[in-house]
Amino acid sequence: DTGVSQDPRHKITKRGQNVTFRCDPISEHNRLYWYRQTLGQGPEFLTYFQNEAQLEKSRLLSDRFSAERPKGSFSTLEIQRTEQGDSAMYLCASSLEGIGNEQFFGPGTRLTVL
């Protein structure tokens, strides 16, 4: 399967703990996106990478959130000192460079903060 993969698929953690999610994009895609989706809502843009450079961060991405894409391939999203409000589905997508290219989404990581 050469699609976008995310790991883990599910994560349950206690409030105050740190969590890290991984996304492996389609190999030839140089753009990578992170979104957060809560029940009944559409995905909310969090951040975007072109190769290893993080070019845009949403105001939703507080100081507790950090994302990296060190070699321009896989990416990690870390949430420090998790809060119950962080419970959501975290989606990763990748695309080729170019305006408005189709984004291919991964299956998501569902985070539950107790």
Added chain:
Amino acid sequence: SQQGEEDPQALSIQEGENATMNCSYKTSINNLQWYRQNSGRGLVHLILIRSNEREKHSGRLRVTLDTSKKSSSLLITASRAADTASYFCATVNTGGFKTIFGAGTRLFVKA
């Protein structure tokens, strides 16, 4: 905050009927895309329409875009039970990368 607002929020139709979903947005865009999401396959891209296009077709899908009204519609003809899903419009900004999704229309097609 979401840019796109879909209407209706939920739609229930019989198999074979057409389904129309509308989307309104607020700022200038480079293009508008429609995605489908169901529990089995996650988010899947359906169709893209650029800001200088007015209508586009793909199989049973027809999308229109009215940039003067900042609105778009998605028509699914001859619906099937397998079309049951949530449908989202997503606008891409003029910079060409930031994608803003609406809250979606939940479509239920009864067999």
